[in-house]
Amino acid sequence: MNIKSSQTLVEEAQKSIETLSSEEVKKLAESKEITLIDIRDIREIWKEGTIENSKHIPRGMLEFWLDPESTYYQANKIKDIKKMVLFCALGWRSALATKSLVDMGFKNVAHVDGGFDALKKTGLKIITKEKK
Numbered sequence: 001m002n003i004k005s006s007q008t009l010v011e012e013a014q015k016s017i018e019t020l021s022s023e024e025v026k027k028l029a030e031s032k033e034i035t036l037i038d039i040r041d042i043r044e045i046w047k048e049g050t051i052e053n054s055k056h057i058p059r060g061m062l063e064f065w066l067d068p069e070s071t072y073y074q075a076n077k078i079k080d081i082k083k084m085v086l087f088c089a090l091g092w093r094s095a096l097a098t099k100s101l102v103d104m105g106f107k108n109v110a111h112v113d114g115g116f117d118a119l120k121k122t123g124l125k126i127i128t129k130e131k132k
Contacts, residue, residue, distance in 0.1 A: 006092070007092075009096060010092045010095045010096060013095045013096050013098070013099035014095050016099060016102065017095065017098045017099050017102055017109075017110065017111060018098075018109070018110035018111075019091075019095070019110065019111055019112075019113050020085060020110050020111070020112055020113065021112075021113055021114075021118075022112055022113065022114055022118035022119050022121065022122045023122055025085055025087075025112050025119065025122070026119070026122040026123070026124055028083075028085070029051070029053070029085075029124060032082075033082060033083065034082050034083045034084070034085045035054075035055060035081045035082050035083065035084055035085070036051050036053065036055070036085050037054065037055050037056075037057050037084050037085065037086045037087070038050045038051065038054045038055070038056045038057075038087060038088075039056075039057055039058060039059040039062060039086050039087070039088050039093060039094055039097050040056075040058075040059070040087075040088050040089055040093075040116065041058060041059070042056070042058065042129075044089060045129045046129055046130075046131055048116065048126075049126040049127055049128045049129065050116075050126070050127060050129060051087075051116070051119055051124050051125070051126065051127075052124070052125040052126070052127045054087075055077060056129075057074075057077055059088065059093050059097055062097050062100065062101070063100055063101075063104060066078060066101070066104070066106075067104070082108070083108040083109070083110065084101070084106070084108060084109045084110075085109075085110050085111065085112060086098050086101075086109070086110070086111045086112070087111065087112040087115045087116055087119060088115045088116065089115050089116050089117060090114065090115045090116075090117060091111065091112060091113050091114050091115040091118070092115075094111035094112060094115060095111055097111070098110060098111040
């Protein structure tokens with residue numbers, strides 16, 4: 001079977017999306033110019049926490065929650081939203097997710113190079129999420 005590798009998909013996505021460094025994201029987050037979107041699985045968030053004031057939209061539901069025509073549409077997730085900056089653990093899932101949102105027609109969207117791991121190193125505040 002001859003398939004494209006996931007790494008190839010990520011590399012192709014990165015050519016057509018905006019990628020921000022973790023330091024750029026820290027500045028933008030502190031000046032409240034962006035809305036951080038954590039697309040990691042909830043189990044990752046329970047284990048490691050997330051960036052304070054970020055919104056959680058799991059990768060598997062992203063397109064559905066943000067599509068006004070979907071039965072899963074979550075208007076409250078994008079109410080008062082600024083530029084959306086997506087992050088995952090390392091920046092691979094967020095690259096694919098950002099490309100998907102661009103393909104849907106979203107203009108003001110980017111992702112974080114290095115993901116949550118890189119954001120933690122900038123000193124952004126990490127908060128814990130309790131299991132419900």
